[in-house]
Amino acid sequence: MTHFFVLLQKDLLVGWRGRSRLVGLVTYGTSLLLLFSFALGADSAVLREHAAAYLWVALLSASTLLLAQSFQHETEAGALEGLLLVPVSPMALYYAKATANLVLLLFLAVALFPLTAVLFDLQGGISPLRLAAVVTLGSAGLVGPGTLYAALTARLASKQVMLPVLLFPLVIPPVVASVKGTQLALTGDPMGQLVSWLSLLLIFDLLYWSLGGILLGKVLDE
Amino acid sequence: MNKTLLLGALGVLVMLVGHGIGLFYAPPEAYMGDTGRILYVHVPTAWVGMLALTAAFAMAVGALWNGKAIWDSYMEASIEVGVVFSAMLLAQGSIWAKPTWNTWWTWDPRLTTSAIMVVAFIGVLLLRGAVHSPSRRMAFSAVATIIAFVDVPVVYFSVEWWETTHQGFSGRDNVDAVMRFPLLVSLAGTTLLGLAFIKARQRIAWARHLEEERAPDLPETPAPLSLPDPSNQKENLG
Numbered sequence: 001m002t003h004f005f006v007l008l009q010k011d012l013l014v015g016w017r018g019r020s021r022l023v024g025l026v027t028y029g030t031s032l033l034l035l036f037s038f039a040l041g042a043d044s045a046v047l048r049e050h051a052a053a054y055l056w057v058a059l060l061s062a063s064t065l066l067l068a069q070s071f072q073h074e075t076e077a078g079a080l081e082g083l084l085l086v087p088v089s090p091m092a093l094y095y096a097k098a099t100a101n102l103v104l105l106l107f108l109a110v111a112l113f114p115l116t117a118v119l120f121d122l123q124g125g126i127s128p129l130r131l132a133a134v135v136t137l138g139s140a141g142l143v144g145p146g147t148l149y150a151a152l153t154a155r156l157a158s159k160q161v162m163l164p165v166l167l168f169p170l171v172i173p174p175v176v177a178s179v180k181g182t183q184l185a186l187t188g189d190p191m192g193q194l195v196s197w198l199s200l201l202l203i204f205d206l207l208y209w210s211l212g213g214i215l216l217g218k219v220l221d222e
Numbered sequence: 223m224n225k226t227l228l229l230g231a232l233g234v235l236v237m238l239v240g241h242g243i244g245l246f247y248a249p250p251e252a253y254m255g256d257t258g259r260i261l262y263v264h265v266p267t268a269w270v271g272m273l274a275l276t277a278a279f280a281m282a283v284g285a286l287w288n289g290k291a292i293w294d295s296y297m298e299a300s301i302e303v304g305v306v307f308s309a310m311l312l313a314q315g316s317i318w319a320k321p322t323w324n325t326w327w328t329w330d331p332r333l334t335t336s337a338i339m340v341v342a343f344i345g346v347l348l349l350r351g352a353v354h355s356p357s358r359r360m361a362f363s364a365v366a367t368i369i370a371f372v373d374v375p376v377v378y379f380s381v382e383w384w385e386t387t388h389q390g391f392s393g394r395d396n397v398d399a400v401m402r403f404p405l406l407v408s409l410a411g412t413t414l415l416g417l418a419f420i421k422a423r424q425r426i427a428w429a430r431h432l433e434e435e436r437a438p439d440l441p442e443t444p445a446p447l448s449l450p451d452p453s454n455q456k457e458n459l460g
Contacts, residue, residue, distance in 0.1 A: 145369060152362050158352045166349060166366060169342040172334075173376075207372065215365045218286050222358040 003088045007096030014073060015104050021069070022104065025062050026111045032058040033112065033119055044121050051120035052182035056175055058112060060142060063105055064164045067146040070101055071154035080220065090217035094147060098212060101143040102136075109135050127185050130194060134181035137201035141174025142167075144208035151219050177201045226425070230418030237266070237411025244404035251401075260318045261397075262404055266412035267311045274304030274416060275343065275374050282367035285360050291431045294360040297367060298350065299423035301343055303416060308340045335377040342370040356434050 015022065036054040040046060047054075074080040083093065113135075116122065149166045153159040181197040244262030251258025281297035284290075315333065316326045327333065346366045353359040397405060 148365070148369065152349075152365060156352050162345075162349060162352055166342075166345040169338045169345060170369060170373075172338050208369070211369060215286075215368065218361055219365055222355070222361045 003086075003092040004096050007088065007093060008099055011070075011096055011100030012103060015100060022107065025066060025108055028065065029058045029062045029108060029112045030115055032061055033115060037119060047120045048122060051116055051122055052186060053179045054120070055109075055112060055116045055182065056138065056179050059105065059109055059139070060168075060171065060175055062108055063101075063139075063142045063146060064167060066104055066108070067101060067143065067150040067167075068153075068159060068163050070097055070147065070150050075154045084220060090220050091213045093220075094151075094213050094216040095209075097151075098143050098147040098209065101147055102140055105139045105143055106136065109139060122186060125186070125188050127188075130185035130189070131182065133198060134178055134185055134194075134201070137198060137205055138174055138178030138181065140205045140209070141178065141201055142171055144205055144212055145170050148208075148212040148216060148219070151216055174201055174204050177204070226418050226421045229414055229421070233411050233414030233416075233418055235411070237408055237415060240266075240404050240406075240408030240411050244401075244408060248401050248404050254322060257318060257322055260314060261401065262408045264311065264314050264318065265405060266409045267307050267314060269409055270412050270416035271304050271307035271311055272374060272377070273413070274300045274307060274420060275339070275371065277420070278304055278343075278367055279371040279374070282364035282371070286364040286368070289357075289360075291356065291360065292428070294356075294364070295424050295427035295431055296420070297360075297364065298427040299420045301346055301363075301367065302423055303419045305340060305343045305347065306419075307416065308336065308343070312336060312340060332377065335373060339370075339373045339377050342373055343367075346370055356431065 033054055036057075037047060040050075071080075074083065084090070113131075117126075146163075146167050149163055153162045153166070156162055177197045177200045181194055181201070184194045184197070241262055244259055248259070248262075250256050251261070278297050278300035281293050281300055285293035285297055312333075315336075319328065320326055346363055349366050350359055350363045353362050
């Protein structure tokens, strides 16, 4: 457990020291949100209706950039081998990395949401608590398998291509659930459907966070 | 005669018998008419696709915990055959959907989850191509296969879990005996053919493994280009 907290602290510190990278990610996400507006035209009703989808596509796209760099420091100059020789359990390493990635992705979501609200003219009736639950579980759904795939592709020459190729098909269920959940949190949930989408996200998160913890050791052994 | 070839030839023969009965002797489907005869091709294709990907998952677990290259070669063969059959499944479904649903594609849960499954496993095959070290390739693709396999039961149960325009499970309750017989014969023939494909593809993977054992591992990242040292030029020319 101590290893987990030390590694988490280290990863968050690295994230904080490289905050210019986070600013870059927020700018990247902003550009994507603007692109959707330009691509679909100025029909504000259509843009408002699909705002949740644009937000999640922007988050998914930005998350691949975030994840691709999460093992960069470890792969440089044999740092990963050093870490494992301490010895640090691969499970602690996975959960620390995934939690740090989750914190950074949530930061990105918090930064992009007000912009989404302004650009797509989201109006009252937003439930902040429900929105927070969907965004947290949805982001966990992206970083759970994403962290494992980031470790898997970190040492490949074609990592920029391989990470989204492996990750995108896999995270379609949490992205769909997050989009539906966000829509319900933004516009109201008279039929009580949000619980089923949150349950789907929770099951997906539990499954992939468990698999990630078990399987990272097998990836690092190589 | 080669056993794999014999298995494949037997598979083709049995499959043709099943398809022949299904096409020429079985009655047309009550609602879809002759279009419903896709049953004898589509269901066996889906079955072999799922079977191959499930076998790939089992081989991946074996490869990861056992570390023997033979598991890896079967995993590679099973994924490739599973992807080919599942892609054929999507193509057949599209051809059937046009006259029946009046569209090539619809975002139905069964169709969508099947498409995700095919793309996820194509990703695993691409990953295998991107990793040069055999032991690393085995571990990485086994992990990716285990992760991607989670979609396979989702595809299978999608007709139960969600409201869908796709037909439910085909079985004793909803397929008449006169149609069930050619379906089972086609299923047996396609399974034999699928197994022959897996065995034949595994042989190629195993041959490459033996070849790689004789050759040293290549680095994952190409070494940086080094320019010739100008100070040595005279020596080289001399």
